[in-house]
Structures are given as C-alpha cells and as structure tokens.
Amino acid sequence: MSERDHSATNHAGSGAWWTRGNFLERVVTDLLAAELGRMRPGRPPPAAPWAPGVEFVRDLGADSLDLMGLGAALVDTLHLDAGIDELLLARPRLAGWIESARAGLDASGLALTFRTSGSSGDPKRCTHALATLAQEAAALAALAPGRRRILTAVPSHHIYGFLFTVLLPQRLGDLAVIDIRHAAPSALAGLVRAGDLVVAHPAWWEAAAQCAPAFAEDVVGVTSTAPCPEALADALAAAGLRLLQVYGSSETAGVGWRDGADTPFALLPHWTRADDSDALLRMLPDGSTRSYPLQDRLDWTDATHFLPAGRIDAAVQVGGTNVFPAYVADVLAQHPHVREAAVRLMRPDEGRRLKAYVVARPGADVAALRAGLPAWARQRLAPPECPVAWTFGPGLPRQASGKPADWIIDAVP
Secondary structure: OOHHHHHOOOHHHHOOHHHOOOHHHHHHHHHHHHHHHHHOOOOOOOOOOOOOOOEHHHHHOOOHHHHHHHHHHHHHHHOOOOOHHHHHHHOOEHHHHHHHHHHHHHHOOOEEEEEEEOOOOOEEEEEEEHHHHHHHHHHHHOOOOOOOEEEEOOOOOOHHHHHHHHHHHHHOOOOEEEEOOOOOHHHHHHHOOOOEEEEEOHHHHHHHHOOOOOOOOOOEEEEOOOOOOHHHHHHHHHOOOEEEEEEEEOOOEEEEEEOOOOOOEEEOOOEEEOOOOOEEEEEOOOOOEEEEEOOEEEEEEEOOEEEEEEEOOOOEEEOOEEEOHHHHHHHHOOOOOEEEEEEEEOOOOOOOOEEEEEEEOOOOOHHHHHHHHHHHHHOOOOHHHOOOEEEEOOOOOEOOOOOEOOOOOOOOO
C-alpha cells in the first residue's frame, strides 16, 4: 500500500490544518521564500513572513522562470492538482497563491512532500501521509502537556517546523504561534512566560544560552535537526529550561526523544526496533506496519532506547540543515584556479560550521584565490554549505596510511 493510500482515511482523523488560523499562510510563505532563495543564490529574497499583498514580480523581482519554479514547488509540497499551475501563473501574488493552495488542499490534502539535501546537493523529496504526521503530533503532545503558546525559531515548511508549529498547536487546542526568527536569541528570556513551548535548533539555542538566561517556571524548549551538545543541554537546564531533544529525519519524521543530556532516546510509541539494523518499523494509523530506512547507525541500550552513532549517508548538519562536505568540495574544485579541495565539519573547539582546505593549481595567485574564493563559493552554495574557515596548502592533509586527515584551521580567513 502506498503512502498516499495510507493517508486516505479521511481529513477528520488528521485535521484539515489548512482551514485554521494562519497556518497555511505561514507554510506557503516559508516554502516560497526558501525556494526563491535556492533558485537565486547570492540574491536572498526578503525574509519571511511576507505581507499577503506582496506581488512576486513587482516586489520580489521574480521572472517567468522563477514563477514556474515556485509554482512547481508549491504543487509538489502540498500535492495539489498539477492543473493549478496555470492558475498560479495568472495570479502572481501571495494572497492568490494561498487561496489557490487552500482550494487545492480541500480536494486532496492527504500527503505532504518535504525536501532535504541529497548527496549531490539537490533537494531530496520525502513524502509523508498527513495521517502519519498527525499520529506523531498526538505522541508529541503527550510530551509537553499544558502548553499555552508556541514560540518558533524554525521555518514551518520543513518537517520539524510543520510538526511542531502547525500540527502540534492545533492538537493542543489551536495555540497561538509566535514567530521569533527575527528576534535576537538573547531576547528569549524576556519573551517567554510560563506555559510556553520554544521550538528551535541547537545553533539557535547555543546563541541563546550564551546570554545566561533565567527562564520562567514551566517553560519547555524543543530542539531537533542536529545533535545537541551535552554542555549546551546542561546549561539550558541550569537556567531552568526543560529541553526536549527530538531525534528524527525528513525521511522518518520524529523517531525518539529525551529530556536529559546523558540519557538515551526513547522511541515514540508507534516505532519498534527491526531485525535489520539499518531500519525501524512503524505502526501506521490503519494498523499496518511499514519499514523505514535509517539515516544514522543506532546503538541500542534496550528494545526501546538508543543513542545515535553517526550518519550512514555521510551528511553533517550545520545550523539545522543537512549538508554534504564531499559535494561542497566538488563545487570548490570547479573554480578554475583550484586543483582540489577537502571540506570537513569543524571540531567542537573550532566552531560548528564547515572548513575547507584548498590546493591551488600550479601558477595560480594564492593570495588572490584566498581573497576571492569565499565570495565565489557564496554564489554557488547555500549559506550552511559555505565554509567559514579556509586553509591553503600544497597538498591535501593525509595520514601516514594515505587516508584523509584533519587539519588545524588558519588564523587568517
């Protein structure tokens, strides 16, 4: 049975999320802003949220190819009828696209497709039935009862944001969702109050923790998309925050959770361990079971508790986004004055971004390459993919065995 077949129970079981509040407006705006930025590297569009009256051509400088790409992304993500494309192109205005999406969802609304980076750098499509997402939202609601508001520092069109800032607030009684992406993390302590749930990722939490906040009683935070360092979790706990760490991926959605830095993750109730070490079994809402491939190796402490033990697909996470260092190195090697490059995630003592080691072609002006390569890379890579520390040398660092070795970043960028 297909994912869409599993979702075809009815809208009542999972909720017509697009008919309530401004949830659809947030999802559509976040999706279009991200897609426009992806299509035009180096020329980021205005940050979401956008006013409903924004016109894509007049206000955002979109051309016909941009509109086609934006329309295709909207149709694909929300599983709209492909015939809606012409209607979207005829109404290149945010409010018109939101209304068209709402009408299309009324006719379907059974599944969503989220995107994550693939090994080639192209987005990878991950489709989920709405019923299975609603099943997870019900399980997550049990982890943080008594919430009154949700503050979000993550976009709503990614699966993590969709679950926690679209489905979960509806599950908890149509809670208000407050976008704090444009607020400095240092302001968090002054924004939250008892009963709040704050949805963010580790890099955002790290910036907030540096200001030594003191949280009001009964404030719960949640973090996902990347591992949360133990020291960060301990610092937030010392400041009075209960921090839920959610483990999962765009491919599986949420799999497990914990609220202690030194404890294993507990499986959400619809997951069970499989005989295959690279897969998990999920009980679907209709009672059937489906196997899902894992993105990480898991070390099991018992039948329902585990610790992640490294990526299977060699991705790393920067600012809550999957990036592939090998792909970034391939892009750098396309520069006419670069012979080869290596890219790695920084060590914890160096930072949490990518670093690059570059070998110039014979005869190249290394000083000029050092000065110009970062800007060249920013035109071709998404911000999380761009190295922030650059080292130049005569050959890539290697161990005595010939295997690639780590390096100490230069003091001069």
